[in-house]
Amino acid sequence: MGRYVIRRLLQMIPVFVGATFLIFLMVYALGDPVTALFGERGPDPATAAALREQFNLDKPVWQQYLLYMGKIFTGDFGTAFNGEPVTDLMGRAFPISARLMLVALFFEILLGITLGVITGLRRGRLLDTSVLVLTLVVIAIPTFVLGTTLQFFLGVEFGWIDPAVGPEGRLDELIVPGLILSLVSLAYVTRLTRTSVAENVRADYVRTAVAKGLPRRRVTVRHLLRNSLIPVVTYLGADIGNLMAGAIVTERIFNIQGVGYQLFQGILRQNSPTVVGFVVVLVLIFLLANLLVDLLYAVLDPRIRYA
């Protein structure tokens, strides 16, 4: 087990280097960001050159990359064009995005799996059909529409919540945004769990467990659910990264300056330190979440062993 983890961690190094280099190239390919800093006014060549030098933009791309990577190992992720260190941006954005992700994940697990098990056990009944229709509706309506509608009614009409989340993003403020963010995945988790449960409910080991006279609850939770969770856990693991990086729509609606927003700004302003810095951390999160998922397999299904 320990060796397996170490091997996996070592495999992350080439993935990490490759991913950062690709992202660096892509931002570089967008072109020269300096002209845009001058707005509608043509830049004067001398100031532009001074700015390029300041941000290392005057060097060839491979050298820029090496300089950048060299600094990363000393903890210096460069600065954004407004002079703010990228580490400061990350220090603000990641905690708030992580909180939002956890709230969303909580809803996904709690509501998604519960609904999935119930509908899986009652296939074809009224409850099953209504949940299916509901998930279809949620998947079909864009987050943007659901988010702004809910924000308007809860925030303006009823005054139950603040339409915008404060700078520090307290957990209670994140409940509604987290719910909105989780909705689409929630629908998938429900459907995935339902299918898996529906399949396994006819499996031999379930019949055996029932025949042994185990209580229904124990059969469902210990035997049926545990075996049905593998595809769901795979999905949730991949979703952690998506929820953090892909929350830009939700973040915009509720004025959350999270990872998605900072990435978007970095791309718009073509600031490679911002974009690469954030993506580096996201890549790490993806890799770790995947590792965690693989390890969870062994916990869920004792037949799986890692050496």
Add this chain to the structure above:
Amino acid sequence: MIAGTRLAPTLVGATALALLASGCGGGGSGGSGGGSGMVRASWGDPQHPLEPANTNEVQGGKVLDMIFRGLKRYNPETGEAEDMMAESIETDDQQEFTVTLKEGWTFQDGTEVTADSYVDAWNYGAHLENAQIASYFFQFIEGYDEVHPEEEGAEATADTLSGLEVTGKHTFTVRLTEPFALWPETLGYAAYAPLPQAFFDDHEGWLAKPIGNGPYEIDSYQRSQSMRLVRNDDYDGPDKAKNDGVDLRVYTDNNTAYTDLQAGNLDVIDDVPASQLKNAESDLGDRYLNQPAGIIQTVVFPLYDDAWSGEDGVKLRQGISMAIDREQITERIFSGTRTPASDFTSPVLGEDGGFQEGLCGEVCEYDPERARQLIEDAGGLPGGRVTLSSNVDTGSHRQWLDAVCNSVNNALEQENACTVNPVPTFADFRNQITGREMSGMFRAGWQMDYPLIQNFLQPLYYTDASSNDGGYSSDEFDDLVDQANSADNEEDSVRLFKEAEQVLVDDMPSIPLWYQNGTAGFSERVSDVRLNPFSVPVFTEITVS
């Protein structure tokens, strides 16, 4: 200033209404709590560090306008430049100016504002090493070439501007490279603000919490999130703040700011989102402001391209101009927040300042038949078609671009004569323009730096001027501008600028589309909210009930 890149507006934060207090409120560090006399307003993340000479967009300018007072200040209502810290600015030859400061002004750290505060600040702003975005403001001062050589890679050969000389504790002289009659009128721009010694001693510390000499001082500042400004009680100028302070809160999307205004969490937003313009009047009633601002939108042609230059080029450009139904587009798409343009300036200048309605004449009016005829006379569009390029990442440009092209196509009775060429990012768009890679017409927005007719003409159309994107060059125009700049008095100067503008009407290097208004909304908690000609709220005058 940049009209095209204005950030999505932002909002303010904090003091939640007592009724909503439970768990509401923008929260903590940035802005909660606070006296009842605080104005909560929306804000956008400034693109550059908050230094006077390094700010060229509205959001940073908004803060500088609150914490600094320079030699002059533009009257929020008339736009006229009035003496603020200047006791007098005198000249005999429109080239050498003697500036005398009022005594007794202090920075918020207690140090006195002296002639050195100005001269040091200007030298800093002009120097190449400091790479200040707005250093071109000092280009008229003698010695600018030495501290800020034009060529790439060149090094400064002097540390200070030779044209600036301190002659007393409260007087200094300025020598310009050439006569510029309206120069004193430009001094209301934020780049000319004085800086305290603290700025030079501890630059990082100053940036973290800027110190100025204006009616507000910064109490706390969380970058990209919020800023709390409180009334500067030691401020002795004529425009003392009528409220306790302003909480600025960054909103990444102005739709959210609008919703927060409706929910009562915000008092002032200064940019109503395009999608809400239709509802704003019914939602807010007389708490919705829609008034002229110093912004004009135009379409520019690449005159460096043979297809668009020459005699036929003029006819083509005039033809396209007459094929655009400005009236209908401003009404339908912008809900009356734009006014069809009929000259090359802006209504905020006023008649005396050089604005003249209808100066452009029939070539700025919709006349599809004449348009068709002009274009036919010129031998048709180059290659039978024209593209209209713009960045589409901000400012909801796509809609009106489509509308303009549709209007042209309908007028010419051709299906695909005009097509929109969307450019993904502003940076990319600007690179193509400054690289002279355009082959068809493209969008250009101009937000004035100061309310002078000079600012609407010279930077945009003078040969090789900094924002002359189309590469227009006319000896007649340049000559008239030179004459206007060295005129003995303002009246003559404005008259000559208007003559120069007439040259533009004949040559049509760009098509004026519409004048842009500033929009704002405010809550029932505040009153006396107004926008200045730069479409920034006049915060000092807002009262909180």
